[in-house]
Amino acid sequence: MFRRSQLESVKAWIANPAHAAMPLHARIQRAVRQLIVDGALGPGKPLPASRALAASLGVSRDTIETAYAQLHAEGFIDRRVGSGSFVAEISEFTPGRRRSRRDTLPSDPAPALSRRGAAVFEGGGVREMPVPRPFAHGVPETRTFPLALWERLERQVRKEVGAQSLFHGDPQGTEPLRRAIADYVNLERGARATADRVLVLTSSQQAMSLCATLLFDPGDGIFLEDPAYYGARKAFEAAGLDCVPIRVDRQGIVVDHILAEPQRAKAVFLTPSHQFPTGATLALDRRLALIEWAARHRAWIIEDDYDSEFRYAGKPTACVQGLDPHGRTIYIGTFTKSLFPGLRIGYAVLPPSLVKPMTVARTLLDGHTAPMAQLTLARFMEGGHFGAHVRTMRGVYAERLDALAGLVRRHLSDFVEPQVPIGGLQMPCLLTGDLTERAAVDAARRAGIELLGLSALHAAGDGKAGFLMGFAAYTPFEIETAVRKLETAFRAATKP
Template identity: 85%
Template sequence: MFKHSQLESVKAWLAHPAHAAMPLHARIQRAIRQLILDGALGPGKPLPASRALAKSLGVSRDTIETAYAQLHAEGFIGRRVGSGSFVAEMTEFTPRRRLSQRDALSRNQAPNLSKRGNAMFRGGGVRELLSPRPFAHGVPETRTFPLQLWERLERQVLKETGTQALLHSDPQGTEPLRRAIADYVNLERGARATADRVLILTSSQQALTLCANMLLDSGDHIFIEDPAYYGARKAFDAAGLECIPIRLDRQGLLVEQIMDEPRRAKAVFLTPSHQFPTGTTLALDRRLALIEWAAQHQTWIIEDDYDSEFHYAGKPTACVQGLDPHDRTIYIGTFTKSLFPGLRIGYVVLPPQLVKPMTVARTLLDGHSASMAQLTLARFMEGGHFGAHVRTMRGIYAERLEVLATLVSQHLSDFVEPRVPIGGLQMPCVLTSDLSERAVIDAARRVEIELLGLSALHAAGNGKAGFLMGFAAYTPIEIEVAVKKLANAFRTVMKA
């Protein structure tokens, strides 16, 4: 028979909530297996008869027999007619001793990571809210997405491609989608793209990681905007790059600072169409100067055009890539903001000489993107549905931005000054009261409102205190309710 402690161990395994989904016989089998692995049941030790163990555990004998049969099949126990069951003699295996207090403590110590692994871990990753709360930034409205149309197009793809859609796709991406993207960015963004220069990825974050690791070595310099998109900074930090911050003014990146900088850099990262987080647009003369500088120094321009579809005052400025005759610009786009995050499709338009190296490198990260989603999206774009959806959402978002700006002016004017952007999915607000940025963000979180602080987006964390308010995913009524909650939360903090 089992000792009392061994029987209690099995009972504890059966009762543990984490094991509730397992069949009863599997839980018993796992519990006994663990006793053997821990050395609590040594080689040659007899196991209780199935009838006796069934009675002790309050289960049927068949359940015990099924558990024993699985243990026997896996080689953990032996069984002989007339002699019962016993722990197998495993000569190549030494049962591990039970964890000492020191062993248990060591499990909670910092892992032994590589330098790059430590940089990635310390950076905290780029985490998105699974169920976004007001005013999470960069989240599009998904409740009005034309799901029925999408489902119909998906069925068409399945009908025409059959099981072919279930196989691996070209690592560069399906040709129909690459062609549709090239046509779109040429028409709407003034790009110089062809299908053979487009690489389909899962996200713009993957594109940034590829650029950081394929174009620069650890220790190399890269110019970045200050303030800058935190996902880009984290990708560059994780790759071991030294980021050199370049200030902005109302016309975007101060390109003359780059030209005067004594340190040489192999690349510059920017969001010229709608700078994150300030919302400024890079002036045309600066774009042209940057292009010539990159050509002269054989430096790469990494252009992140993350939400240029949503421009609320006139037409958006043509992308830098379309103005660059020297093929030094890498253009990054995504459907996360324009359609929905769950689609998991982004892309880069590459200089011809980078297409093969980037495609090969992409296969090391995740192989390829899902064929079904790519082919469905291609149909969505070819049929004019993407353009129609963007136009609809542009009108909705413009209205929501106006509502948010008005409500902030009405209810939060004692605390912040809104900086109404001409595009994008979020509005910056600069603190004008004595409240600290940290206190404001914590107060908002207590009432289930999400704000992104502005100061941390600056290289030294010393920019103007304030926060971003995402507005695209929330109806006017939801925005009003959340702004009033925020006002009450701020007043409570002021009184404290």
């Protein structure tokens, strides 16, 4: 018979609400199995007779018999006709087996990660808020997205394609979407793209990780804008690359520093259309200089064109990839900012020589992007709905940027100076008073407001203190409410 503590353990397992979905016999079987695995029931120990255990637990004998039969099938107990049921002689290496003091295994609370694994973990990853709050950056407006239209297009695709959309998809991406992407970047961004050079991915972050692991060896150098997008730096550092920070000014990355040491790195990572986080646009002469540098030294230009759809002043400049006749530029784009984050579709326009290697490497990560979403997006773009949506949101975002800039000047002028951008989904603000960046971010968080500090984006550690304020996902009323909360929070944080 079980000791009282063992019987109570089984009863507790049965009564646990977390196990309520299991049949009763399965709960009893799991509870007894756990006693064996933990070493509470040692090898050769007899189990209670099925009738006796049924009476103790208030269940039918058949329930106990079913539980014992499963334990026997799994090798945890032996059943001997006329003698009863006994704990099987399981290997001495059973996880919960009781050991003598001399036989105790050393404790190892920390996982034994590889150097790359430790770098990934210590980097903290890239996490987004499930439900954004002001002023989380890089978040588009989703409440006004034409969801009914999207659902109608999805039904059309499902009716036409049928069960084919339920199978594995092409790792490179569905041909209709690759064609639509190529047409779009050629027309709107001045790219040199064809459908066979497009690789559909889940995100721009995946594209950067692929570049980091496929094109470079640990220790290789890569030039990085300083300040830079934190997701890019983390991807390259996790791959063991030597990230060489290059200063950014009002005309983008300072190319002279790269040309002074042209062989120090095998690539450069850029956000040339709208530098993150400063908002600077890379000057044409610098673009051409980088293209020449990459061609001369067989280096790569990794161009992240993350939110170029949203420009509020002047005409957009052509992407670097479209200016590069040598095929040394990898162009990365995403629909996370232009449509909605939950879509999880990004892409890369690759030099012909990289299409097959990148596609093969991608199959080791997640196989392919969901075909139904790809085909629906392709139809959304082919029907002109994507362009119409972007034009609508461009006007909405411009209004919200004006509202944010005016409110910051009116209510936060004692603390910050807004750096109004000509595009994008966020506005940088530089601290001008006694409030420190850490104190500002912490005070905002206590008030339920999210700010991204600028200092952490500077590798050299000499950047001006400040923060980013995302504005695209929030109405003028929500922006005003949040700015007033910030004013109160900042004033409280600066009181002596």
